[in-house]
Amino acid sequence: MHLYLIRHGQSENNAKDESLRVQDPGLTALGAQQVAFLGEWFTATPLDVLITSPFRRALLTTVPIYQATGLTPQVRTNLHEIGGCVSGYPEIGYQGEPGMSAEEICEQFPGFQPEHDIDQQGWWKSKPYETTEQQLARVQQVMQQTFEEFGTTDQHVAYVMHADFKQLLLQGFLPELPITSETFGPLRNAGVTILKIEEGRVRLNSYNGIQHLPANLVTPATDSENRV
Template sequence: MQLLLIRHAESENNAKPVHARVCDPSITARGRLQADCLGKWMSGLAIDQMITSPFLRTLETTGFVWKHAHTAPRRYPISVWHDVFEHGGCYHGHHEKNFRGAEGLGRKAIHSFFQEISEQFPDLEPPPLTVDSQIQDTGWWGGKDRETPDQMRARSRSVISRFENTFAPDPADKPGQLTTDPVVVLIAHADFLREMLSQMLAEVVAMDSIGPIPNTSVTSLQWCTTGWKLNSLNSVTHLPPRLVTGHQAMLS
């Protein structure tokens, strides 16, 4: 399996001070340009599965990629996973004293979001879309308390296992042999991607020595029977320099 980890395009929260942030922001005008560049670049890839978190900023980034999917070698399915959200979950507030759980987008809202995109291309068959059964109409977060760092670390381990179990190499593969199929894409969030990488590459890379993850940057890994191999880290070659953001500070 080849896994591409991609941070969402610049969100309105990324462009605001902490006290002005909201629970589920859209992407900015610059973020839309970033996502469009990402979509054009990804249109040349033979992708088997694209996975996104249920936050609006990741859905919108995924939507821009979807708009370019008709030029890809094959139209890849999209899945919305309930467990790849940013650290903390969906919540109002900017300080421990005023954190309050938010609902998050519901199942019908997510389906409607992608339906509106498909209606822009009436002559093209949309790629298959699946939404985790854990995401209900009441909202994917459901107003729960803010997630703790320990809970995020445990969730990250579970997500890594989910990737390995869902897209595992053929048991007939020889030990140590790299497997490049399928090609899977995850569009998620900076802090959560860093946590995933810190666990996947614990014996290879010291994450404390690696800087922030830029918006729409692409990290490529390969899974083999001996573990994860890093191919590239935080690539932004699909962006012109003026569109590179999120590389100076870690923002969710």
């Protein structure tokens, strides 16, 4: 299989100080431009399965890919950003929030298919901030699910997701590589990393690809934009 790990377009939180960020932001005008180019790229790039995080910024990033490919986007909770859907920031602490419900997702993103655990309580269900242990367990869950569902196929699969969890997932798939922002640079908004998975082996085919973006649309430009 070929696995495309896609970071969402620039979110409204990416452009703000951490203390001003909200629980589930949309995209900036620049982010909307980024994902439009991303969708156009997928008109000439093979894709068989489209799966997205339930955060609004990821759903909005998925829309142009959906329009370009006609694939039904599957909405899966386990691709969410580290921490979950929370309000607050480190200095004051975090408060768990519901996240979008299945009904809200279907109303605002027609054609998308939320998984069964996303109900009227929202996808995060106001749980506390995700612990480090829970983050690492989720990495293993996503890896196992990927191998079981697609590992023996020749399908092209896209996960639309987030910088911090994408980096953790890459570290899980490629433990021999020091994949951090310090060694490999920041993960770009609407950037695509491609893994080739065959017979249980994982190869990095392309890292942080932004060839589909004009130079003036490449972000992050600052360290603060590298998160969420």
